[in-house]
Amino acid sequence: MEHLNKQERMEMWETIQQALINEQIDQFRAEFIELHPYDQAKIFEEQTEDIRFLIYSYLSPEEMGDVIEHVDRDSVAGFITEMIPSFATDILQNMATDDAVDILNELDKNKVASFLTLMKKDAAEEIKELLHYEEKTAGSIMTTEYVVIHLEMTVKQAMRHLRKEAPDAETIYYIYVVDTEKKLAGVISLRDLIIAEGDWLIQDVMNERVVSVPVGGDQEDIAQMMRGYDFLALPVVDFQNHLLGIITVDDIMDVMEEEASDDYSKLAGISDVEKFGDTAWLSAKKRLPWLVILLFLGMVTANIIGQFEATLDQVAILSVFIPLIAGMAGNTGTQALAVAVRSISAGEMEKKKKWRVIGQESLTGFITGTVCGVTIMLLIAFWYQNAVLGILVGISIMATLIVATIAGTIVPLIMDRLHIDPAVASGPFITTLNDIISILIYFSLATAFMNLLVG
Amino acid sequence: MEHLNKQERMEMWETIQQALINEQIDQFRAEFIELHPYDQAKIFEEQTEDIRFLIYSYLSPEEMGDVIEHVDRDSVAGFITEMIPSFATDILQNMATDDAVDILNELDKNKVASFLTLMKKDAAEEIKELLHYEEKTAGSIMTTEYVVIHLEMTVKQAMRHLRKEAPDAETIYYIYVVDTEKKLAGVISLRDLIIAEGDWLIQDVMNERVVSVPVGGDQEDIAQMMRGYDFLALPVVDFQNHLLGIITVDDIMDVMEEEASDDYSKLAGISDVEKFGDTAWLSAKKRLPWLVILLFLGMVTANIIGQFEATLDQVAILSVFIPLIAGMAGNTGTQALAVAVRSISAGEMEKKKKWRVIGQESLTGFITGTVCGVTIMLLIAFWYQNAVLGILVGISIMATLIVATIAGTIVPLIMDRLHIDPAVASGPFITTLNDIISILIYFSLATAFMNLLVG
Known part of the structure; x- marks a missing residue:
């Protein structure tokens, strides 16, 4: 009985690797063919280009097809295009149609057309039929091989x-x-x-x-x-x-x-799913769109604070609490957003009354706002020995948390109503929106009660 | 041929609802029993307590068991405990053992013990055996009904x-x-x-x-x-x-x-998975732990800014850019964190060299930092007609983005090494950490180049 535990897998890996380096085709095949295609794919992905070309020559298109089916989707296009075209074509027409289509969807259109030309007519027809279904629909993930x-x-x-x-x-x-x-x-x-x-x-x-x-x-x-x-x-x-x-x-x-x-990626403000395998350039490209948008939104925030320059000049200590208030607003908004996005995408919103949800979230915001507001008020009153400042920051936190919680709930609901994927209302967006709201609340209150603060 | 599309499902729902209200047991059973248990569960969950008690009396324990198996996990405990104990026991011992165990895991220990006492001896033994496996292990999700x-x-x-x-x-x-x-x-x-x-x-x-x-x-x-x-x-x-x-x-x-x-919930800083069905109190309880921690961390940030009061008094405009810099740091850190957490939980980290990943992330941070730094420098130089301020903020953003990206990568890697689930290093934590780092960088630079700023 052979049961592959980690230890045994490492040993087998070693044997296969050795066979490849020594170009012993029989020994390689004897070990490799016995493995589950998923394990085969894991071994294959680790190889250098030279060794990969050896493997292509050691395996039949059917055998290589099993490996390719289990290779990470992000790297599969590279492997297919580095093979001899006729070999790649053989692989594609021998694998499950839906998997072949998935792989072709990763290639550019010219490459796809040339592969289709090389294929047998009926295989090409089947693939073409599936290729024209829109991404992320049933048609694009279905297979036509069924009984x-x-x-x-x-x-x-x-x-x-x-x-x-x-x-x-x-x-x-x-x-x-x-x-x-x-x-x-x-x-x-x-x-x-x-x-x-x-x-x-x-x-x-x-x-x-x-x-x-x-x-x-x-x-x-x-x-x-x-x-x-x-x-x-x-x-x-x-x-x-x-x-x-x-x-x-x-x-x-x-x-x-x-x-x-x-x-998950959208909540973190990454435009496209990113992996550790990506190059730094590719990672930067995926992260920059949000960062640049945030930069401009940040300028808006800066501008708003600038409007209160007179207030700031009189009470410089006010600026000390800007990150605290903006941070709390951003985080509470993200919490509410996450709950809303998950609930919508799990289909739980259909049966709930939207207004009841908003009412309930307002109450949640009121509770968290009161707890945090009172806590910070006491902290500041004792730490800074300034009761007025404590009350000002406390009320700001309370108001901010209520508004930010509601905003975090309403924005994805509106997007869903407009048939936009609510996950697009990502963390950074709601965070910055709430930054702005919180600063407006804070400085408006401070300006209104200026007499008390300087008095 | 009967194919249940949305329209037909609504009509069937209507018929069943009507039969329930009129207490027509035969008509109810005729329609209800034919449905897939998932649909049955969806209908059942919508009913009031009175109607639910009718359903309990209309269905056999086996039939009710199929419904209960498909009911939302969060509400199942409530349904089981409201039934007559002998009926609930019959349901539990007739359903797949792993599902029964899942349900019992949602109940408190006294309830579980009393259900086990009521059960047939062999059913109770089977369930007890599965109950002692730790949550989230293979033992806790496996079934013992197999061929x-x-x-x-x-x-x-x-x-x-x-x-x-x-x-x-x-x-x-x-x-x-x-x-x-x-x-x-x-x-x-x-x-x-x-x-x-x-x-x-x-x-x-x-x-x-x-x-x-x-x-x-x-x-x-x-x-x-x-x-x-x-x-x-x-x-x-x-x-x-x-x-x-x-x-x-x-x-x-x-x-x-x-x-x-x-x-997803952890990235958003919610201590436990939350749903729209939760009451406001429960929601607040799940969100408050992070919010209160952040409040104290926010006081630390405030204190750090307080250290630079002299700098702030001289150049009040500096405070205008605090939210921008802190916000950028928080967001870029969350992006890096999200990539790291996903990669670790997808098992992709094992095969990569950790130092190479950190090196690559530093490069990513350098690229995003340079792009954003130069952009903000130009924006401020033209908008505020203040080149020195532009250069100061630009360099701060650049340094901040590099450090925040690295922090977002290193923190989950360290947690993984310490065998802590890296997802615990949630968004809010990394955001606040990076807030503090960014403000230190910004004000240190500003203080160092004070002569130029006031000059």
């Missing part, structure tokens, strides 16, 4: 059909049933199929209540559905309910990871 | 065994093979099993390279593994490689969602 059976087959016929199709299908655990017009009529799980008697008709044992998704459906909604219903696959249909493809749970896990990374 | 076959069975015997066990098993698509000592010896997919000849031996057709996870393994690592290998289930073993349970992909999807929400 379909007919309403009037018997269980025995269906099983025979299944055995024949199994090696090529992406999944055989849900089998979709179509009628004579190729419209989706039902579904039967392999589990139910193997329990059923051989001479029963499919239409009598299948489940007619099949949940399907439209080809233009959003991948995030589909992920939520799959998670809710605990399905392993979902059929994709057009407007006339014709079966076009299926989406399997392994692709949905990738979607979930992608969407989570996306939301 | 296991023996090395020496024939394919035909295995299929017969499978047909018998299928109705109770969580999944039958991967069948695990054990030896005489009940140690995990291999795996065979149902797909391979149905293609195999009936008289072959399992040990000849099974895959011996079975990937398993230790019972104490972290659920986030397991999710990553499942996603990488595209498995639908993973076996859980103890130190002696005895098969203890399996983890299925549907539970892993919930783990992925939970971990993503968790990371």
Whole structure:
């Protein structure tokens, strides 16, 4: 029995690496082919260009295709384009259509066109069909390799059909049933199929209540559905309910990871998902858009403070609390924003009354505002021995926290209403908006109560 | 053929609601039982307490169990405790053990003990065994309802065994093979099993390279593994490689969602995952810990600025740029932090050299710092007609962005080294840390070049 623990994996890695360096093709193949493609991909990604070219010559296009399917999506384009084009084409036309499409989507259009020209006609057709679906829709993540059976087959016929199709299908655990017009009529799980008697008709044992998704459906909604219903696959249909493809749970896990990374990056103000593998230039390019916007917004803030120069000149100590107040506003806004964005993207907003949510968030802001306001008031009153300053900062914090909490809730709600992804209302934006609000509140109050402060 | 689109779902919902209000048990059951448990749960969650008690009396414990399994995890404890204890017990002992354990984990210890006393002995034993695994480990999310076959069975015997066990098993698509000592010896997919000849031996057709996870393994690592290998289930073993349970992909999807929400909430500085359903008090309680910490950190910042009072008195305009500089530092630090946290939690850090990453981030900081520094310098020089002030703020921004980027990278790396979840180094913390750094840089520079500023 062979169970790959970390220790054993390291040893195997070592053996394979040694075989590659010594160019021992037989020994390399003997070890490498036995591994799961995911492990193969991990080893492959670590190699230098020279060794990669050795691997291309040691593996068949089918074998290399399994590796490429599990390679990190961000580096796959580089590998495909460095291969001999005919080898790359063989790989692409032998892998699952949806995976081939995913890879082609990473290449530039000229490269895609030349690969399609090199392919066999039917493979090229299948890929072309999937390529034209918009990114992040059901069409773009579905596969066309699935088993379909007919309403009037018997269980025995269906099983025979299944055995024949199994090696090529992406999944055989849900089998979709179509009628004579190729419209989706039902579904039967392999589990139910193997329990059923051989001479029963499919239409009598299948489940007619099949949940399907439209080809233009959003991948995030589909992920939520799959998670809710605990399905392993979902059929994709057009407007006339014709079966076009299926989406399997392994692709949905990738979607979930992608969407989570996306939301997370946006909250941090990064325009595109970024990884440690990116070069410094690429990282900078992804981070600069927000930073430059913030720079200009920061100039607005500076300008607002400038308006209160007279106040500042009289009571210089006021400026000491600017970062504290702006910081609290920014953070409380981000908290409210995060809750709202997650709730909206988890589909929890539909059933809630928006006004009730806003009312409740106002109350949350009132509670946090009161606690923080009173705390800071006492701190300043004792530390700086200045009760008036303490009350001023305390009230500012309280007002600021209420307004910032509401702003953090309302902005994503408005964006959702306008059909903009609320995650775009990222952390930095709400932070700066609340910076401005908080400074306006603080200095307005200070100016109004100037007599008391200088008195 | 019945395909549930939104329109139809609304109509069905209406019918069911009507049947409930009119207390028509037959009509309610006729419609409700046909729905997928996920849809049933969605309907159930919307009901008032009175109607919920009607539903409890209309459904059998098995039927109600299916509903409860799909109810939102945060509200499930409330539903279970409002039922008659014997009914709730029946539900718990009839549902998949891992789901029952998940629910019991939401209840307080006394309640759990009393439910366990009411249960049948063997059901209680199974649940107790799972209950003692630590939260977020493989043991806590695995199920003990799986099909296991023996090395020496024939394919035909295995299929017969499978047909018998299928109705109770969580999944039958991967069948695990054990030896005489009940140690995990291999795996065979149902797909391979149905293609195999009936008289072959399992040990000849099974895959011996079975990937398993230790019972104490972290659920986030397991999710990553499942996603990488595209498995639908993973076996859980103890130190002696005895098969203890399996983890299925549907539970892993919930783990992925939970971990993503968790990371996201922490980046926003919320101590615990929060939802729109929470009361204002609960929300405030989850947000206040960070806010109060920030308040004290803000006082530190205020104190630091206070140290430069002499500088501020001479050049009051300096305070105008405090929010801009602190804001830029906070945001750039959060960007770097987000990239680092995601990369660490995606397991990408292992293979990278830490010093290279830090070097690269420094370069990124240098690029963004230069671009933003030069931009702000020009803006201020023209806007305020003050070249010296422009150069001062520009250099401050540049230095700040470099340091803040490095801080945002190093802090999570250090936490990871100390085996603390790097996501704890949340946005607010890094923001405030960078606020302080940026203000120190800004005022130190201003004080050093005071002659030029007032000159």
